[in-house]
Amino acid sequence: MSFDIAVTQLFNGVSLFTILLLMALGLAIVFGLMGVINMAHGELMALGAYTTYLTAKFFEEHMPSLMNVYLFFAIALAFGVTFVFGYVLERGFIRWFYNRPLDTLLATWGLSLVLQQTYRSVFGAQEVSVPLATWLSGAWTVSEGIQLPLNRIFIIGLTALVAAGVYLILHKTRLGLRARAVTQNRAMSSAVGIDTNRVDALTFALGSGLAGIAGSVFTMIGSTNPGTGQLYIVDSFIVVVFGGVASLIGTVFSGFAIAQAQTTLEYLMSGSMAKVSILLLVIVVLYFRPNGLFAPKMRS
Amino acid sequence: MLSVSKLNIYYGESHVVHDAGFELGEAESLALVGRNGMGKSTLLKALIGMIPARRGTILFDGADLKDLPSFRRVAAGLAFVPQGRMIFPQLTVEENILTGLETGRYRSIPSFIYEFFPVLRDMKNRRGGNLSGGQQQMLAIARALASRPKLLILDEPTEGIQPSIIKDIARSLNELKKELNLAILVSEQVLSFALEVADRLMVIDRGRIVREAHKDSLNIDEVRSYLTV
Numbered sequence: 027m028s029f030d031i032a033v034t035q036l037f038n039g040v041s042l043f044t045i046l047l048l049m050a051l052g053l054a055i056v057f058g059l060m061g062v063i064n065m066a067h068g069e070l071m072a073l074g075a076y077t078t079y080l081t082a083k084f085f086e087e088h089m090p091s092l093m094n095v096y097l098f099f100a101i102a103l104a105f106g107v108t109f110v111f112g113y114v115l116e117r118g119f120i121r122w123f124y125n126r127p128l129d130t131l132l133a134t135w136g137l138s139l140v141l142q143q144t145y146r147s148v149f150g151a152q153e154v155s156v157p158l159a160t161w162l163s164g165a166w167t168v169s170e171g172i173q174l175p176l177n178r179i180f181i182i183g184l185t186a187l188v189a190a191g192v193y194l195i196l197h198k199t200r201l202g203l204r205a206r207a208v209t210q211n212r213a214m215s216s217a218v219g220i221d222t223n224r225v226d227a228l229t230f231a232l233g234s235g236l237a238g239i240a241g242s243v244f245t246m247i248g249s250t251n252p253g254t255g256q257l258y259i260v261d262s263f264i265v266v267v268f269g270g271v272a273s274l275i276g277t278v279f280s281g282f283a284i285a286q287a288q289t290t291l292e293y294l295m296s297g298s299m300a301k302v303s304i305l306l307l308v309i310v311v312l313y314f315r316p317n318g319l320f321a322p323k324m325r326s
Numbered sequence: 327m328l329s330v331s332k333l334n335i336y337y338g339e340s341h342v343v344h345d346a347g348f349e350l351g352e353a354e355s356l357a358l359v360g361r362n363g364m365g366k367s368t369l370l371k372a373l374i375g376m377i378p379a380r381r382g383t384i385l386f387d388g389a390d391l392k393d394l395p396s397f398r399r400v401a402a403g404l405a406f407v408p409q410g411r412m413i414f415p416q417l418t419v420e421e422n423i424l425t426g427l428e429t430g431r432y433r434s435i436p437s438f439i440y441e442f443f444p445v446l447r448d449m450k451n452r453r454g455g456n457l458s459g460g461q462q463q464m465l466a467i468a469r470a471l472a473s474r475p476k477l478l479i480l481d482e483p484t485e486g487i488q489p490s491i492i493k494d495i496a497r498s499l500n501e502l503k504k505e506l507n508l509a510i511l512v513s514e515q516v517l518s519f520a521l522e523v524a525d526r527l528m529v530i531d532r533g534r535i536v537r538e539a540h541k542d543s544l545n546i547d548e549v550r551s552y553l554t555v
Contacts (some may be wrong), residue, residue: 207414207425214412217374219400219428219473272416 030171035293041178043285044185047278048243049258050265051192052236054277058266059209060229062120063131066138067262068255070234073111073141074104074241075250076149082156082245094159097246101184104242105235112234116227124226138255145252155249162246177246188239189278195232196274205229209272268308270318280319284308327352327509328477333382333392335365335372342368343533346382350477355503355510357524359517361553365533366513367409370481373511374406375399386477401429405475409482411466415455419446422454422465426472438505439468442498460491467495471502478502480512484519496522517546517553 049071056064064070081100085093119137123130162180165173196202204225208215216222240258241250248254269280284304291300315321328350335343343365350356360366372379375396384391391399400406405426413422423435423446440447443464449457454465463483470478480499484492496519503510503523514520520527527544529537529552537549 203417203421203424204428206417206421210414210416211412213376213396214408214414215425216396217376217400217406217408218425218469219397220425221397221428222395 030169031293033168033172034174035289037172037174037178039286039289040182041175041285042289043282044182045244045247046261046265046281046285047189048181048185048236048240049262050269050277050281051189052233052240053262053266054233054269054274055192055236056230056233057263058271058273058277059205060226060233061127061209061271062124062230063127063134064120064233065131065135065259066141066255067234067237068257068259069138069141069145070108070112070237070255071241071244071258072145072250072252072255074108074238075245075254076145076154076241077104077107077238078242078245079149079154079156079250086157093157094161097159097162097242100156100245101239101242104238106238108238108241109231109235112237113227113231115234116230120230121223121226142252142255149252151252153249153251156245158246181243181246184243188236192236193274201225201228205232264305264308268311268318270320273318273320276318276320283319327387328511329383329385330373331383331385333369333372333379333384335368335377335379337368337377341533343372343379346530346533346535348528348535348538350509350511352476353503353507353509354526355512355524356526356528357520358511358513358528358530359515359520359549359553360513360530361515364530366530367481368533369530370406370479370511370513371408373399374404374479376406376408397428400473400475403476405470405473405478407463407466407470407478407480407483409485411459411462413454413457413462413465413469415453417454418451419454419457419465420450423468423472426469429473431474432472435472436474439471442502443468460487460495463487463491463495464498467498471506475508477509477511480510482513482515484514484516492516492519499523515553517550521546 053067056062056067078100081103082096085096123133158177162177165175166179167173196206204220207220208222208225212222265281265284266277268284269276287307288300288304291303312318331347333343333346334341346369348356358366358369368377371377373384375394379392382392386402386404389402391402414425417425423439427435445461446465446468449461454462457465483495499510500523502508510523512520512523521541524541526538526540527549528535529549531552536552
């Protein structure tokens with residue numbers, strides 16, 4: 027009996043971990059690597075979610091036979107739409123605020139309000155949700171006491187795939203090398219020949235696209251409304267800051283620590299007390315390690 | 327190849343470099359000497375485009391680079407080794423050199439780089455930030471050479487580096503110059519280093535270029551008087 031509970035708890039922790047990680051990956055690039063405080067990042071997730079909603083509606087009406095696999099198209103489309111949106115956003119808006127963090131904060135917060143109102147006008151204030159593919163509903167019954175929801179298992183697998191993809195892009199491609207160089211020293215990157223404007227735009231677009239994937243996936247576990255993004259943005263920032271800005275590994279570990287702690291505490295106390303305890307823990311850790319868990323240590 | 331004329335550079339409202347002008351031909355080497363705060367770094371940074379020049383022209387192979395961003399100047403054939411090295415501390419040594427390939431003139435890291443700086447091969451998987459000052463200087467030079475420049479600009483390459491390594495760097499620069507048919511523009515406070523790597527010397531004082539001559543015809547004592555406080 028207690029074994030079953032332990033396994034279920036562990037699974038819940040891993041499940042929450044992948045959700046937090048998926049949420050935080052885009053922000054880890056935009057905020058962690060580029061240093062842009064994008065308060066509208068949550069609205070980019072909502073954009074991905076609404077894209078998924080529209081895709082689902084389209085498949086429902088025109089290709090009902092493919093309803094079981096529409097999610098894959100939706101995820102790809104959500105990435106594409108938010109990637110392009112992020113590219114345009116960086117070129118037309120964000121780049122005018124580089125090196126002005128307070129202005130960025132205000133401007134992107136304003137942008138997030140504009141986007142929320144746009145969603146409200148277009149999709150209405152009420153929640154929308156998408157049908158879950160039949161092969162994703164239900165649970166995998168491991169034993170009598172252990173039932174693992176299939177959609178959570180799907181999210182775990184997808185997050186692993188996305189995280190591996192981000193790692194490969196950043197560390198094995200030319201764009202990744204350029205992006206890491208530019209985020210460390212923009213002026214010097216240009217002086218070794220890197221077209222920094224283009225790299226900025228593509229990096230920001232990549233972070234936005236990841237937000238789109240996250241938003242798309244989250245339609246499987248909750249409904250979408252114009253304020254959905256606000257729910258996600260705070261957790262995303264906590265994960266990135268706790269892990270240490272500019273450290274993707276830190277983001278992974280911080281997501282894991284927060285998720286496991288939260289699910290364990292939720293089992294022992296009420297949900298909101300668990301949340302409070304986590305926030306206190308984060309504050310204490312950041313007090314003693316202001317640069318997060320994985321701050322880089324070296325001479326510059 | 328490089329022809330700078332009447333270049334004026336400002337920091338905000340303070341006029342730092344006045345009407346700077348000089349010529350540098352292919353495979354020539356020129357040292358810019360002067361005390362701290364006389365405008366050496368400012369002039370070099372303006373050449374590579376890290377700070378803007380307000381008036382004047384920077385002609386390189388006939389094209390005016392003055393208003394181009396740095397990366398276009400690198401594409402044109404300039405390369406820069408900045409004061410304080412400014413290598414990318416979080417990238418490995420190899421990745422640092424790879425950033426220099428951006429111009430596409432070399433497809434992979436050319437073998438002469440590791441031949442000149444074997445220590446970089448030994449450390450190619452270490453992070454740049456963990457290297458010593460002298461090693462970082464070699465890395466910064468290697469990164470600049472990976473773009474296959476025609477003109478290498480170095481800003482105070484001896485600053486903060488131990489004397490034995492300074493000699494190594496001077497020797498490497500002289501050999502590279504010959505082997506790659508490279509033009510060099512270097513700013514220095516250490517006169518002996520400047521005389522070792524450059525054919526010509528140019529003295530900058532309070533933002534103005536006050537002397538320029540071949541090192542054989544130069545009155546070294548007079549140059550020295552500009553360098554001592």
